[in-house]
Amino acid sequence: MSVLIVGSTALDSIKTPAAENSRLLGGSASHAAVAASFFAPVRLVGVVGEDFPRRYLSLYRKHHIDLAGLQILRGKTFHWSGEYEVNMNNRRTLRTELGVFESFTPRLPAAWRNTPFVLLANIAPGLQHHVLDQMRRPRFVVADTMDLWLNIALPELLKLLRRVDGFVLNESEARQLTHEDNLFRAAKKIHRLGPKYVIVKKGEHGAVLSSGSGLFVSPAFPLPRVVDPTGAGDSFVGGLMGYLAAAQGPVEKNLRRAMIYGSVVASYCCEGFGLETTTRLTGAAIERRVRALEELVRF
Amino acid sequence: MSVLIVGSTALDSIKTPAAENSRLLGGSASHAAVAASFFAPVRLVGVVGEDFPRRYLSLYRKHHIDLAGLQILRGKTFHWSGEYEVNMNNRRTLRTELGVFESFTPRLPAAWRNTPFVLLANIAPGLQHHVLDQMRRPRFVVADTMDLWLNIALPELLKLLRRVDGFVLNESEARQLTHEDNLFRAAKKIHRLGPKYVIVKKGEHGAVLSSGSGLFVSPAFPLPRVVDPTGAGDSFVGGLMGYLAAAQGPVEKNLRRAMIYGSVVASYCCEGFGLETTTRLTGAAIERRVRALEELVRF
Numbered sequence: 001m002s003v004l005i006v007g008s009t010a011l012d013s014i015k016t017p018a019a020e021n022s023r024l025l026g027g028s029a030s031h032a033a034v035a036a037s038f039f040a041p042v043r044l045v046g047v048v049g050e051d052f053p054r055r056y057l058s059l060y061r062k063h064h065i066d067l068a069g070l071q072i073l074r075g076k077t078f079h080w081s082g083e084y085e086v087n088m089n090n091r092r093t094l095r096t097e098l099g100v101f102e103s104f105t106p107r108l109p110a111a112w113r114n115t116p117f118v119l120l121a122n123i124a125p126g127l128q129h130h131v132l133d134q135m136r137r138p139r140f141v142v143a144d145t146m147d148l149w150l151n152i153a154l155p156e157l158l159k160l161l162r163r164v165d166g167f168v169l170n171e172s173e174a175r176q177l178t179h180e181d182n183l184f185r186a187a188k189k190i191h192r193l194g195p196k197y198v199i200v201k202k203g204e205h206g207a208v209l210s211s212g213s214g215l216f217v218s219p220a221f222p223l224p225r226v227v228d229p230t231g232a233g234d235s236f237v238g239g240l241m242g243y244l245a246a247a248q249g250p251v252e253k254n255l256r257r258a259m260i261y262g263s264v265v266a267s268y269c270c271e272g273f274g275l276e277t278t279t280r281l282t283g284a285a286i287e288r289r290v291r292a293l294e295e296l297v298r299f
Numbered sequence: 300m301s302v303l304i305v306g307s308t309a310l311d312s313i314k315t316p317a318a319e320n321s322r323l324l325g326g327s328a329s330h331a332a333v334a335a336s337f338f339a340p341v342r343l344v345g346v347v348g349e350d351f352p353r354r355y356l357s358l359y360r361k362h363h364i365d366l367a368g369l370q371i372l373r374g375k376t377f378h379w380s381g382e383y384e385v386n387m388n389n390r391r392t393l394r395t396e397l398g399v400f401e402s403f404t405p406r407l408p409a410a411w412r413n414t415p416f417v418l419l420a421n422i423a424p425g426l427q428h429h430v431l432d433q434m435r436r437p438r439f440v441v442a443d444t445m446d447l448w449l450n451i452a453l454p455e456l457l458k459l460l461r462r463v464d465g466f467v468l469n470e471s472e473a474r475q476l477t478h479e480d481n482l483f484r485a486a487k488k489i490h491r492l493g494p495k496y497v498i499v500k501k502g503e504h505g506a507v508l509s510s511g512s513g514l515f516v517s518p519a520f521p522l523p524r525v526v527d528p529t530g531a532g533d534s535f536v537g538g539l540m541g542y543l544a545a546a547q548g549p550v551e552k553n554l555r556r557a558m559i560y561g562s563v564v565a566s567y568c569c570e571g572f573g574l575e576t577t578t579r580l581t582g583a584a585i586e587r588r589v590r591a592l593e594e595l596v597r598f
Contacts, residue, residue, distance in 0.1 A: 181386045182522075216596075217518045219516045223483070224481060224484050225484075
């Protein structure tokens with residue numbers, strides 16, 4: 001089955017202690033779409049400007065990502081610049097130029113309204129609502145977010161939480177949203193806001209799924225060297241949704257394994273700048289790390 | 300088989316945002332010994348003063364901890380006071396009164412020199428050496444430590460690392476010791492200092508074992524409420540060594556499961572002040588959480 005993904009489609013200029021790269025293909029939807037593409041057909045909803053390099057369109061197409069929902073508007077592509085500190089855990093936004101995103105209204109091709117799996121990747125909650133408004137009873141909807149929206153669009157985000165099956169956020173965002181320091185109590189509070197499935201990302205410490213059937217702790221693949229963690233969270237949720245869309249049987253049954261596949265794609269993402277390593281991934285490379293994770297937690 | 304445990308035997312005065320308790324039974328050896336006692340016979344090496352409450356001696360004995368290596372000296376028992384911040388992750392030492400520890404020289408009963416499993420729980424590296432000097436070819440030796448010894452007794456600690464099979468330390472200590480931010484590279488560096496098995500404790504994020512046969516990620520039992528984390532690390536390594544001493548077959552084969560049992564005892568430790576919940580533990584309660592951890596990581 002297909003996954004519809006809406007989110008940011010951007011150019012990223014990224015500085016790490018070791019190197020600097022400018023105008024890489026980035027954005028939550030780009031990372032999530034490429035990650036999902038290893039498992040299922042992907043439909044991408046987003047917007048870019050006239051300056052968007054053609055080679056990036058080719059790169060989407062190479063991954064069989066359907067671009068019928070990608071608008072190319074007059075103006076500049078959304079551009080984000082950021083810098084990582086030595087430990088690669090803290091990052092600082094240097095500049096954000098919204099460009100064509102300022103006037104973006106997502107419009108879905110009619111044939112896409114029945115897409116069973118919907119990923120509302122990180123983007124303004126208003127746009128996430130707007131996409132959901134155009135869908136006809138999707139089977140499974142997951143939303144991602146970031147601290148910015150907790151700060152400037154909390155009412156819209158809270159409204160969104162009542163409309164989604166799953167919600168993905170990182171540890172500090174979970175604390176910010178719930179004013180609860182304990183992760184497990186925080187997850188309980190988030191369930192009460194709507195989502196049946198709450199996934200808290202903990203970076204190098206893995207991720208935790210909370211659902212009616214209890215907790216699942218997904219390990220992170222141990223990386224001796226992180227080159228650029230930008231897009232790791234988006235790759236995680238993209239891989240997860242791609243796996244779910246391709247898997248047989250009920251979502252509940254497949255969700256744990258979907259998180260493992262998401263973690264694996266995210267681990268590869270961290271090993272190169274932007275989408276550098278993710279786009280070179282093979283099914284065999286993914287399966288190899290899935291088996292390594294099985295071995296990592298076996299006791 | 301038996302486990303010999305040396306470490307601090309102390310009175311702890313602990314303040315948390317919720318409560319305050321003074322002169323509880325504490326110290327690395329007390330926590331580790333009680334934790335190990337659920338699995339194997341324990342031999343305790345330590346020192347207390349004349350002020351040491353008799354009920355604490357009874358408590359050790361209730362757990363069948365052999366006290367032939369516990370010296371009772373003129374003077375005061377080692378007393379530690381500390382305070383936890385709201386999130387229970389950061390703690391501040393308010394006062395340390397060494398008391399009889401200042402003149403402590405561990406002396407092992409002759410019959411103990413052949414004990415197969417030796418836990419050098421957190422204490423000055425000089426004392427850890429002193430115990431090891433008295434042992435005759437123990438089967439498996441594990442050392443724990445703390446940041447204090449990295450700061451004031453590094454040469455002795457480094458010498459110790461060449462004499463032990465396993466070394467347990469927490470994440471920030473691993474970074475401090477190796478000047479390496481990445482945990483997996485840090486573990487590799489620590490192997491080069493001597494220990495075949497390196498276990499890095501990550502608190503609520505679990506623990507990681509690094510050995511010749513690769514990595515193992517042990518989850519932490521998810522606790523909705525932490526009452527007092529004092530002694531959790533000591534309980535972890537105590538439970539681990541107790542399990543190893545009781546298990547059949549080679550240590551290498553049993554180490555992963557030993558970490559799981561250690562994690563479980565540590566989780567109970569955090570749910571009460573001092574040794575309050577640990578001393579009330581039953582085998583059934585331990586097995587219940589081991590099964591819960593199995594379910595937690597299953598995919």
